[in-house]
Amino acid sequence: MLENYLPILVFIGIGIAFGIGPIVIGAIMGPHRPDEAKTSPYECGFEAFEDSRMTFDVRYYLVAILFIIFDLEIAFLFPWAIVMNEMGWFGFTSMMIFLGILVIGFIYEWKKGALEWE
Amino acid sequence: MYELAYDLIIILLKIFAILIPLMTAVAYLTYAERRLIGFMQVRIGPNRVGFFGFRMFGLGQPIADAVKLMFKEIVMPAEANRYLFVIAPILAIAPALAAWAVVPFGDGLVLADINAGLLYILALTSLGVYGVIIAGWASNSKYAFLGAMRSAAQIVSYEIAMGFALVGVLMAAHSLNLREIVLQQSGGFWHWYWLPLLPLFMVYLISGVAETNRAPFDVAEGESEIVAGFHVEYSGMLFAVFFLAEYANIILISMLTVLMFWGGWLSPFEGIPLLGAATAWIPGIFWLVMKTFFFMFCFLWFRATFPRYRYDQIMRLGWKVLIPVTIVWLVVLAVAIVAKLPPWFG
Numbered sequence: 001m002l003e004n005y006l007p008i009l010v011f012i013g014i015g016i017a018f019g020i021g022p023i024v025i026g027a028i029m030g031p032h033r034p035d036e037a038k039t040s041p042y043e044c045g046f047e048a049f050e051d052s053r054m055t056f057d058v059r060y061y062l063v064a065i066l067f068i069i070f071d072l073e074i075a076f077l078f079p080w081a082i083v084m085n086e087m088g089w090f091g092f093t094s095m096m097i098f099l100g101i102l103v104i105g106f107i108y109e110w111k112k113g114a115l116e117w118e
Numbered sequence: 119m120y121e122l123a124y125d126l127i128i129i130l131l132k133i134f135a136i137l138i139p140l141m142t143a144v145a146y147l148t149y150a151e152r153r154l155i156g157f158m159q160v161r162i163g164p165n166r167v168g169f170f171g172f173r174m175f176g177l178g179q180p181i182a183d184a185v186k187l188m189f190k191e192i193v194m195p196a197e198a199n200r201y202l203f204v205i206a207p208i209l210a211i212a213p214a215l216a217a218w219a220v221v222p223f224g225d226g227l228v229l230a231d232i233n234a235g236l237l238y239i240l241a242l243t244s245l246g247v248y249g250v251i252i253a254g255w256a257s258n259s260k261y262a263f264l265g266a267m268r269s270a271a272q273i274v275s276y277e278i279a280m281g282f283a284l285v286g287v288l289m290a291a292h293s294l295n296l297r298e299i300v301l302q303q304s305g306g307f308w309h310w311y312w313l314p315l316l317p318l319f320m321v322y323l324i325s326g327v328a329e330t331n332r333a334p335f336d337v338a339e340g341e342s343e344i345v346a347g348f349h350v351e352y353s354g355m356l357f358a359v360f361f362l363a364e365y366a367n368i369i370l371i372s373m374l375t376v377l378m379f380w381g382g383w384l385s386p387f388e389g390i391p392l393l394g395a396a397t398a399w400i401p402g403i404f405w406l407v408m409k410t411f412f413f414m415f416c417f418l419w420f421r422a423t424f425p426r427y428r429y430d431q432i433m434r435l436g437w438k439v440l441i442p443v444t445i446v447w448l449v450v451l452a453v454a455i456v457a458k459l460p461p462w463f464g
Binding site: 004005006007008010011012014015016018019020022023025026027029030031032033034036038039040041042043052053054056059060063064067070071074077078081082083084085088089091092095096099103106110115117 | 129133137187188189190191195207209210211213214215218219229232237238255257260261263270274277281282288289294345350351354356362429430437442445452453455
């Protein structure tokens with residue numbers, strides 16, 4: 001069983017090599033003539049006058065937190081989904097209670113306005 | 119010792135048997151995109167570059183593009199975090215390619231036939247977001263940073279809807295193994311999961327477009343507002359690797375849609391008298407490739423047809439439409455499976 005995972009390991013290695021290879025080729029073949037205008041951060045024609053790592057909207061952070069909750073929920077649903085046909089109504093009811101709690105949380109965040117982007 | 123080396127060589131050969139057609143498809147998908155969108159906008163598109171003095175409808179274009187990018191300078195922005203800047207495109211392409219390890223091309227035609235296939239794919243497609251967010255951070259440029267923030271929030275939002283859609287497929291198929299998911303759909307095209315799981319199929323396709331940052335959800339690189347988004351500072355081969363990753367992801371999502379909702383390599387004429395027997399000789403991989411081509415075409419078609427969404431509309435669609443739809447359909451599906459409702463779950 002475990003030997004089935006060897007090709008995956010090799011494939012990940014090849015995938016990384018497919019990323020590194022072209023970059024190395026490009027670095028060797030391409031010219032290198034940096035100058036100040038070329039290497040300065042891109043702006044619409046003027047000098048950047050502020051740090052580019054500025055403060056950002058807290059909603060991005062909120063989305064990230066909500067994502068963790070929901071993604072975890074999906075991770076819990078995966079094993080249940082595979083065996084649910086064997087578990088019958090007992091398995092169904094338990095997962096519906098679990099999903100119900102999640103839905104209550106979802107409605108709460110909706111009503112709180114966490115999903116609003118104007 | 120020799121046995122292991124022998125195994126490794128076989129594995130490497132198999133990997134290249136997957137990667138070489140894949141990279142060719144990626145290269146020609148860029149060509150197909152320009153040509154098709156050209157035709158849809160009553161233009162001609164690239165038709166000059168050919169081989170050995172023959173034009174051949176511009177089929178040499180992707181190769182010319184690759185050679186051109188090879189000889190372009192890789193500009194390293196002065197303010198950038200050098201290592202992260204180089205690692206980001208590698209982090210984008212490695213999962214886009216490595217996910218193909220568990221994709222079956224036919225019954226038994228798979229590199230790694232593991233039981234956790236779908237879980238592996240979900241894990242690897244989730245890794246793609248790191249490439250985007252590291253690129254935006256490492257560039258140390260305002261446009262790149264804004265593009266990365268938007269893109270990351272969009273990708274994680276649609277990943278939830280996508281994950282719920284996958285749960286529906288698992289419930290219907292009782293397996294994480296992609297080969298078994300396809301085999302569970304056998305018995306004619308009305309048994310393919312697009313019909314019993316129609317809302318989930320729609321959600322999966324829409325999320326797939328949003329996950330790959332394609333139009334109409336391409337605010338991450340919205341040219342008119344933030345120039346090119348997270349890869350604005352990238353040039354030469356560093357940019358090309360991002361580009362390859364995007365197109366490899368399009369093909370991957372198309373292939374997964376076919377495997378999970380459109381019966382994979384199963385013939386669409388299966389179970390139809392006369393027509394089914396007459397087309398039985400066609401190998402399954404033909405159907406798989408044809409169906410995948412259709413969805414790849416859809417990606418290009420969407421780009422030519424739909425105007426770009428506004429960012430708040432994207433987030434509203436992801437959170438307030440797609441997620442509730444999937445949750446409701448999961449409950450409906452669970453009832454149908456436990457109660458063994460005909461025609462699909464009887």
